[in-house]
Amino acid sequence: MTRKQRRAVLIGTCLGVLALAVALVLVALHDSIVFFYTPSDVAEKHLNSSQRFRLGGLVEDGSLKRGEGTTVSFVVTDKRATLPVTYTGVLPDLFREGQGVVAEGSLETDGVFHADSVLAKHDENYMPPEVAKKLKELGVWRGEAQAGAPQGTGKVN
Amino acid sequence: MIAETGHYALILALGVAIVQTVLPLWGTRRHDPQLMVIAVPAAQMQLLLIAISFSALMTAYVTSDFSVENVWRNSAVAKPLIYKIAGVWGNHEGSMVLWVLILALFGAAVATFGSNLPKELQANVLAVQGSIAAAFLLFIVTTSNPFVRLDPAPFDGQGLNPVLQDPALAFHPPFLYTGYVGFSMAFSFAIAALIDGRIDAAWARWVRPWTLAAWMCLTLGIAMGSWWAYYELGWGGFWFWDPVENASFMPWLAGTALLHSALVMEKRDALKVWTVLLAIITFSLSLMGTFLVRSGVLTSVHAFAVDPARGIFILAIMGVFIGGALTLFALRAPRLAQGGLFAPISREGSLVLNNLLLTTAWAAVFVGTLYPLALESITGEKISVGPPFFNFTFGPLIVPLLIAVPFGPMLAWKRGDIVAAAQRLMAAGILALIATVAVLASQQRGPWLAPFGIGLGIWLIGGALSEVAFRVKLFDGSWPEAARRLAYLPRAAYGSMLAHAGLGIVVIGIVATTAWRSESILALKPKETADIAGYQLTFEGVVPREGPNYRERVGLFKVTRDGQQVTELEPSKREFTVERSATTDAGIHASWRGDLYAVLGDQLKDGAYSVRLYFNPLVRLIWLGAVVIFIAGGLSLSDRRLRVGAPKRARAPNQNLTAAK
Numbered sequence: 001m002t003r004k005q006r007r008a009v010l011i012g013t014c015l016g017v018l019a020l021a022v023a024l025v026l027v028a029l030h031d032s033i034v035f036f037y038t039p040s041d042v043a044e045k046h047l048n049s050s051q052r053f054r055l056g057g058l059v060e061d062g063s064l065k066r067g068e069g070t071t072v073s074f075v076v077t078d079k080r081a082t083l084p085v086t087y088t089g090v091l092p093d094l095f096r097e098g099q100g101v102v103a104e105g106s107l108e109t110d111g112v113f114h115a116d117s118v119l120a121k122h123d124e125n126y127m128p129p130e131v132a133k134k135l136k137e138l139g140v141w142r143g144e145a146q147a148g149a150p151q152g153t154g155k156v157n
Numbered sequence: 158m159i160a161e162t163g164h165y166a167l168i169l170a171l172g173v174a175i176v177q178t179v180l181p182l183w184g185t186r187r188h189d190p191q192l193m194v195i196a197v198p199a200a201q202m203q204l205l206l207i208a209i210s211f212s213a214l215m216t217a218y219v220t221s222d223f224s225v226e227n228v229w230r231n232s233a234v235a236k237p238l239i240y241k242i243a244g245v246w247g248n249h250e251g252s253m254v255l256w257v258l259i260l261a262l263f264g265a266a267v268a269t270f271g272s273n274l275p276k277e278l279q280a281n282v283l284a285v286q287g288s289i290a291a292a293f294l295l296f297i298v299t300t301s302n303p304f305v306r307l308d309p310a311p312f313d314g315q316g317l318n319p320v321l322q323d324p325a326l327a328f329h330p331p332f333l334y335t336g337y338v339g340f341s342m343a344f345s346f347a348i349a350a351l352i353d354g355r356i357d358a359a360w361a362r363w364v365r366p367w368t369l370a371a372w373m374c375l376t377l378g379i380a381m382g383s384w385w386a387y388y389e390l391g392w393g394g395f396w397f398w399d400p401v402e403n404a405s406f407m408p409w410l411a412g413t414a415l416l417h418s419a420l421v422m423e424k425r426d427a428l429k430v431w432t433v434l435l436a437i438i439t440f441s442l443s444l445m446g447t448f449l450v451r452s453g454v455l456t457s458v459h460a461f462a463v464d465p466a467r468g469i470f471i472l473a474i475m476g477v478f479i480g481g482a483l484t485l486f487a488l489r490a491p492r493l494a495q496g497g498l499f500a501p502i503s504r505e506g507s508l509v510l511n512n513l514l515l516t517t518a519w520a521a522v523f524v525g526t527l528y529p530l531a532l533e534s535i536t537g538e539k540i541s542v543g544p545p546f547f548n549f550t551f552g553p554l555i556v557p558l559l560i561a562v563p564f565g566p567m568l569a570w571k572r573g574d575i576v577a578a579a580q581r582l583m584a585a586g587i588l589a590l591i592a593t594v595a596v597l598a599s600q601q602r603g604p605w606l607a608p609f610g611i612g613l614g615i616w617l618i619g620g621a622l623s624e625v626a627f628r629v630k631l632f633d634g635s636w637p638e639a640a641r642r643l644a645y646l647p648r649a650a651y652g653s654m655l656a657h658a659g660l661g662i663v664v665i666g667i668v669a670t671t672a673w674r675s676e677s678i679l680a681l682k683p684k685e686t687a688d689i690a691g692y693q694l695t696f697e698g699v700v701p702r703e704g705p706n707y708r709e710r711v712g713l714f715k716v717t718r719d720g721q722q723v724t725e726l727e728p729s730k731r732e733f734t735v736e737r738s739a740t741t742d743a744g745i746h747a748s749w750r751g752d753l754y755a756v757l758g759d760q761l762k763d764g765a766y767s768v769r770l771y772f773n774p775l776v777r778l779i780w781l782g783a784v785v786i787f788i789a790g791g792l793s794l795s796d797r798r799l800r801v802g803a804p805k806r807a808r809a810p811n812q813n814l815t816a817a818k
Binding site: 003006009010013014017018020021024025027028029031032033034035036054066069070088089090091093094 | 499529756
């Protein structure tokens with residue numbers, strides 16, 4: 001093999017692998033990203049039932065109900081709109097009424113958000129930044145002190 | 158007084174770091190040896206000063222001196238001693254001090270044991286190290302001073318985040334940081350080479366041990382983090398593709414590539430420019446990891462810094478070092494002579510393939526980790542990129558690499574014979590095939606790809622064993638002859654074989670536990686029994702208990718298998734009084750088959766408790782494999798050939814060490 005051919009093989013392989021990687025990334029970005037919505041977004045957007053998304057907001061006070069077995073239902077609010085959520089499983093340690101929560105799942109035709117995972121974040125004052133930000137945008141934010149907890153437990157889900 | 162001493166030492170260290178940067182650089186420009194040698198005592202002095210500062214902080218923690226705000230925020234009297242010590246780096250300020258301490262350790266090591274380095278190279282390396290230290294010390298002193306006093310001093314502290322109060326996590330940051338910061342050595346050597354405009358095989362020989370040491374510590378650090386997430390978060394998984402995990406995984410991937418490309422450079426004087434670039438990238442990713450987890454950009458257990466000024470400061474440090482390094486690279490790289498021709502099918506060729514796949518793999522992880530951040534800052538749209546993305550992109554890129562791993566060491570340098578290599582790997586291939594078929598036949602459920610995953614793991618282990626057999630000419634000569642060869646095999650060879658085998662062990666663990674885990678979530682009343690993976694768990698009820706700094710409710714489970722009592726599991730929910738926070742403590746029964754894993758949930762309406770049960774087959778192999786890789790790195794590091802710094806000097810750095818004693 002000449003020097004030129006060697007170089008061609010090297011560059012060809014590199015381009016091949018790069019093309020594969022780019023294709024994989026684009027397909028995956030198209031199919032497997034999950035958007036984050038608040039109940040108001042959901043009310044506006046008329047999402048179809050197969051679409052997975054993350055729902056963020058506060059757990060409405062007094063809304064937590066235990067159903068059959070380990071099924072629980074609660075209502076997520078962003079102080080403007082609300083959305084009922086049902087979830088089967090063990091709630092995280094830091095799940096409390098009146099506090100921030102992020103649930104992942106999809107909105108079914110019964111108008112209920114069926115979550116398959118629920119993430120609650122640390123500390124009574126703490127709120128997931130996604131939630132805090134949305135609440136700020138909506139003008140129902142109650143000051144910086146609310147997010148002042150220095151340490152949030154990220155993967156407590 | 159102790160806290161003030163620590164603070165003062167830190168400021169002095171900043172001054173010394175600036176001296177260590179400026180004077181040696183000036184010296185190498187003017188070819189003034191007297192200015193150049195200042196780097197050596199400066200680096201040693203810096204270690205001394207930062208060590209004083211670190212000890213001061215440690216003392217404040219151990220003695221629970223709550224007049225120091227940092228201690229008050231992150232410690233409490235009732236906390237066990239080990240977590241008082243771990244509390245030093247369990248917060249933003251302290252962890253940054255640990256960061257610079259490790260940096261200073263590496264710098265002082267080059268200063269002390271690097272006497273056989275070319276003088277200009279040593280001066281430049283130490284100057285670059287000094288500049289990194291200066292940037293981070295400035296960051297600590299101006300935005301993250303751990304020695305701020307409180308007046309009046311409170312009686313008790315606020316305690317450490319309970320999920321961090323764990324033995325694996327106590328040692329996770331030091332190992333991780335040794336990895337991150339260790340890559341700064343490769344970076345400094347790369348920059349020094351670019352400043353000098355000269356680079357040769359001896360350079361790679363110098364860089365490799367440092368990279369190896371950093372890389373093995375990073376491996377163990379990541380494994381510890383994953384191990385902790387596995388049992389402390391009560392989610393039963395070992396890897397979540399969380400941005401914080403990715404932040405440590407990207408430097409690992411790049412560092413792995415660097416280890417292999419430095420090998421090509423050392424042995425064959427080829428891939429020079431690429432190796433230099435990779436060294437820059439690896440440390441840049443370490444800096445980015447520090448930025449991502451420390452800036453509060455990502456919400457996680459690591460996001461200590463909510464102060465935006467800190468995030469911007471680290472971003473500025475990143476910008477200066479990464480931007481500066483890449484600019485210097487663009488200017489100087491064309492000057493570095495290329496050398497060492499090789500055919501595509503050769504040891505070099507296989508290492509290029511390794512680099513190519515590892516680099517694209519980290520790039521995919523990079524895109525997935527940063528895309529949500531970029532999208533949010535541009536369009537304001539919030540998205541999350543989860544495991545499906547990473548499994549889909551990372552998997553197809555890393556599997557070909559894993560298949561190719563055993564071929565690499567079987568190919569000769571310069572021009573290899575792929576047919577001969579395949580013949581030598583025949584036994585391993587057959588073994589992998591048998592394993593695949595056996596698993597296919599015995600496992601009815603699970604994805605159809607999984608048995609091939611197990612086969613791949615066996616292939617890696619078999620490939621490593623075949624390499625031993627080939628190297629000692631096991632089947633060509635007599636047994637005693639082979640045994641003699643085995644004894645004389647260099648340790649670095651053992652190291653690489655063991656590391657590849659360890660990788661195989663990790664692969665088997667990951668595939669088995671991902672494909673065949675059983676999970677069940679149920680509501681159990683006392684005296685009820687649940688079945689999972691052949692085990693019967695009888696729920697005996699919940700009892701309260703007191704720990705040193707927490708109260709817990711413990712669920713008691715009697716575990717039987719085929720009527721035989723196996724063990725008792727005690728998953729619990731802990732309430733930490735001082736921190737006013739709760740954690741879940743999983744009950745785990747480990748065996749060779751896998752882990753039986755129980756998590757206690759909330760109390761339900763009718764006296765039942767929600768309980769989550771998992772059976773994770775062979776999950777321990779993941780961490781066992783990581784430990785094997787760590788040991789392999791150590792073995793390789795202890796090789797005499799690696800210890801020899803520059804080629805013409807007979808004295809190895811380690812002998813200097815003994816002489817210094």
